[in-house]
């Protein structure tokens with residue numbers, strides 16, 4: 001898949017099949033996060049890989065809006081450093097890199113935002129001065145049952161030509 005094909009077909013996946021992800025694909029996903037750009041090149045992120053099945057099941061307790069976490073092959077807990085001004089923006093770019101790279105290998109993911117952060121940080125031994133941004137599940141999914149549909153605002157609602165409010169002819 002080229003980049004635009006990935007962007008235009010990407011969707012959040014909330015149901016996964018049991019199928020192992022090759023180590024090299026998993027490493028490529030992690031690497032995509034490491035290579036993300038950041039303000040001042042601060043790289044204010046740490047990635048905790050969880051692949052142990054018992055631990056993936058335990059994560060369900062802390063992922064209040066992502067019970068599907070226990071179905072996946074691996075998860076990445078994205079930890080940010082609040083001492084860097086743009087830590088969440090920067091780390092979100094790392095997340096998008098990882099999610100798109102995974103998608104190019106037909107691996108699904110979904111941002112899990114509602115978390116028991118205190119419990120999760122304690123469980124993973126994350127230092128108190130850091131912050132958990134999200135937990136990302138990664139796994140294969142049944143392509144017949146998931147993905148493909150995008151609900152987005154229309155171009156007329158968000159594109160402006162030369163001045164705000166001018167919905168001219170773009171191309």
Ligand SMILES: Cc1cc2nc3c(=O)[nH]c(=O)nc-3n(C[C@H](O)[C@H](O)[C@H](O)COP(=O)(O)O)c2cc1C
Nearest residue numbers: 010011012013014065066110111112113114150151
């Ligand atoms: C900051 C953020 C938080 C999100 N939190 C959750 C979540 O807690 N649980 C969930 O199932 N999806 C979550 N999502 C996924 C969104 O619901 C999803 O991206 C959106 O509905 C658009 O659908 P799509 O990703 O399939 O295109 C989150 C997405 C973002 C960007």
